[in-house]
Amino acid sequence: MRKKMGLAAILAIVAALAALVLPAVASAASLGEVAGSLEEKAIELNMTWVAVATALVFLMQAGFMFLEIGFSRQKNAGTGVAKILVNLAICTLAWWAVGYGIAEGGGNDFFGDSGFFFHFNQSVAGEAVNGETAMLMLYGLAFCAVSLAIVWGTTLERIKFGAYVIYAIVFGAVIYPLVAHAVWGGGLLGDIGGKPVMDFAGSSVVHLTGAVGALSALLLLGPRKGKYDAAGKPRVIPGHSMPLVGLGVIILWIGWFGFNGGSTFGTEGVLFGEVMLNTQLAAAAGVIGASLAVYMKSRSLDVGMAGNGAIAGLVAITAPSGFVEYWAAPIIGLFAGLIVVYAVLAIDKLLDDPVGALSAHGLAGIWGTLSVGIFASSRLVAEGAAPGVWYSIFGDEPFSATLGQLGVQGLAVLFTFVVVFAISIATFAIIRSTIGLRVSDEEEEAGLDISSHGMYGYPEQFIPQPEYSTGLPGTAGFGDGVPVAATPMTATETR
Amino acid sequence: MKKIEAFIRHEAFEPIRTELLDKGFPSLSILEAKGSGRQKGVVERYRGSTLTVNVRPKLKLEVVVEDKDKGLVVETILKHARTGEVGDGKIFVLPVEEAVRIRTGEGGETVLQAHEEPEIPA
Numbered sequence: 001m002r003k004k005m006g007l008a009a010i011l012a013i014v015a016a017l018a019a020l021v022l023p024a025v026a027s028a029a030s031l032g033e034v035a036g037s038l039e040e041k042a043i044e045l046n047m048t049w050v051a052v053a054t055a056l057v058f059l060m061q062a063g064f065m066f067l068e069i070g071f072s073r074q075k076n077a078g079t080g081v082a083k084i085l086v087n088l089a090i091c092t093l094a095w096w097a098v099g100y101g102i103a104e105g106g107g108n109d110f111f112g113d114s115g116f117f118f119h120f121n122q123s124v125a126g127e128a129v130n131g132e133t134a135m136l137m138l139y140g141l142a143f144c145a146v147s148l149a150i151v152w153g154t155t156l157e158r159i160k161f162g163a164y165v166i167y168a169i170v171f172g173a174v175i176y177p178l179v180a181h182a183v184w185g186g187g188l189l190g191d192i193g194g195k196p197v198m199d200f201a202g203s204s205v206v207h208l209t210g211a212v213g214a215l216s217a218l219l220l221l222g223p224r225k226g227k228y229d230a231a232g233k234p235r236v237i238p239g240h241s242m243p244l245v246g247l248g249v250i251i252l253w254i255g256w257f258g259f260n261g262g263s264t265f266g267t268e269g270v271l272f273g274e275v276m277l278n279t280q281l282a283a284a285a286g287v288i289g290a291s292l293a294v295y296m297k298s299r300s301l302d303v304g305m306a307g308n309g310a311i312a313g314l315v316a317i318t319a320p321s322g323f324v325e326y327w328a329a330p331i332i333g334l335f336a337g338l339i340v341v342y343a344v345l346a347i348d349k350l351l352d353d354p355v356g357a358l359s360a361h362g363l364a365g366i367w368g369t370l371s372v373g374i375f376a377s378s379r380l381v382a383e384g385a386a387p388g389v390w391y392s393i394f395g396d397e398p399f400s401a402t403l404g405q406l407g408v409q410g411l412a413v414l415f416t417f418v419v420v421f422a423i424s425i426a427t428f429a430i431i432r433s434t435i436g437l438r439v440s441d442e443e444e445e446a447g448l449d450i451s452s453h454g455m456y457g458y459p460e461q462f463i464p465q466p467e468y469s470t471g472l473p474g475t476a477g478f479g480d481g482v483p484v485a486a487t488p489m490t491a492t493e494t495r
Numbered sequence: 496m497k498k499i500e501a502f503i504r505h506e507a508f509e510p511i512r513t514e515l516l517d518k519g520f521p522s523l524s525i526l527e528a529k530g531s532g533r534q535k536g537v538v539e540r541y542r543g544s545t546l547t548v549n550v551r552p553k554l555k556l557e558v559v560v561e562d563k564d565k566g567l568v569v570e571t572i573l574k575h576a577r578t579g580e581v582g583d584g585k586i587f588v589l590p591v592e593e594a595v596r597i598r599t600g601e602g603g604e605t606v607l608q609a610h611e612e613p614e615i616p617a
Binding site: 234302308 | 539545
């Protein structure tokens with residue numbers, strides 16, 4: 001609204017100036033040209049913001065890397081780096097060749113049918129590919145890669161490297177694109193009885209999808225050796241570096257400003273400012289919620305849980321970030337922080353999830369998606385959608401409509417879970433019965449760094465490091481000294 | 496010759512080293528050790544669960560001296576390592592059969608401590 005008024009004002013001034021300076025040329029045609037070029041400039045400005053956001057979202061790969069490595073033991077530090085790099089690479093090519101077409105290529109309710117092997121001037125969903133399309137395609141890839149990175153949180157320290165390669169292809173080409181198409185690509189969830197699912201930046205599309213993939217992998221993979229004692233009681237396997245976890249959390253937090261803020265796809269009305277403030281408020285409340293919960297539970301201010309709380313708050317605000325008022329963001333984040341602690345402790349009794357991905361991305365993702373149906377503001381609500389139930393209780397929105405919207409949000413959760421779980425569990429079952437999903441006991445014991453990559457992430461922890469000999473003639477080094485025979489004891493034996 | 500092995504708190508090492516150097520015993524080694532004694536392990540909390548670590552980190556100090564110096568070294572260790580609390584550690588004294596300086600091949604008690612030779616810059 002604001003932007004359109006601004007545009008009109010600028011046009012009026014330009015027209016007035018043109019009329020003053022060149023009365024003869026101030027015709028309708030030149031005015032049209034000015035308007036056209038302003039529209040182009042608006043697109044260019046919007047895409048510049050998306051470019052910044054894209055870089056921030058790709059930075060989140062470093063966040064996942066450090067978070068997961070910090071929560072792993074030293075013998076599995078290097079593999080985390082290789083995993084992130086290889087997954088990102090495979091996901092990129094899969095998204096370019098197939099995934100983008102399925103997600104954004106028009107088509108039917110279930111999948112898109114154009115835009116495969118993305119190239120210039122290609123027709124995607126009836127429009128020719130240009131720089132703007134490329135920018136948005138790359139931004140979509142960054143989201144797909146985040147979703148894939150979440151999957152592996154549950155599989156640390158025991159999965160075969162080959163599983164990454166195969167699943168990354170399926171995930172980048174099919175799984176994530178199907179969900180993205182359903183919600184954002186004009187698919188099934190874009191219109192349920194006239195109401196669209198409101199998922200601003202992907203609490204369900206990105207985070208729940210990743211977490212459900214993580215659950216599928218974990219169910220077929222089983223816990224790490226030694227995680228459960230003979231009586232089935234969980235044991236703590238501490239990660240090796242809380243500083244790395246902290247670095248990962250802060251990088252993710254910063255990246256999230258691109259994740260949520262960039263999902264405005266432009267600068268109109270500086271909506272991204274509102275979205276980013278909501279993001280910050282929820283993350284802060286998530287830290288507080290998780291810290292409170294873990295303190296009440298164990299009388300200690302757990303470092304890892306504070307980090308999980310930040311992530312849970314961020315995941316939860318992802319869907320509502322563009323739809324809720326500022327007062328709602330801390331409530332959403334705080335609740336996510338509380339959920340994550342109790343969920344990590346409950347899940348730990350049954351499933352070995354070293355980083356808490358199921359809780360922080362899965363349950364907080366579900367909560368975030370549903371929270372839109374509770375708190376979505378009448379001011380910001382998406383076109384065709386109803387505001388949150390809150391506005392029926394404390395406002396005068398019709399109850400049936402708001403409840404209906406909450407139901408639609410629930411359907412998004414259900415759809416995401418069913419689709420992702422079905423394809424993921426099938427993919428992992430095939431991987432398990434062909435190349436195998438899990439490394440051998442000996443390899444797990446030795447650590448994936450040395451068994452899968454032939455090197456250690458922290459070599460000096462495992463290999464004694466000698467002082468290097470220079471190897472040059474005439475310089476002292478190992479074995480260069482003149483050999484001498486031991487002389488007989490010169491001192492008197494006093495024993 | 497006697498080897499003195501002392502399991503001590505980390506913070507006790509620096510005063511012991513300084514005093515032994517003053518008294519003419521610059522040659523010693525330390526090793527990072529983990530162990531348990533009357534002082535039990537540490538209860539760690541991690542992500543809301545508890546984890547008992549049954550051993551604690553200590554330093555193991557090793558000094559080999561002539562028999563006559565044994566008492567002096569043990570006293571020095573006792574003086575600085577004792578706080579009176581559980582967990583101060585233990586001292587063991589062992590007989591040593593032979594000592595050889597690798598650089599020169601010479602053997603015997605003269606090689607035990609470096610104090611008879613001028614100090615060699617590092």
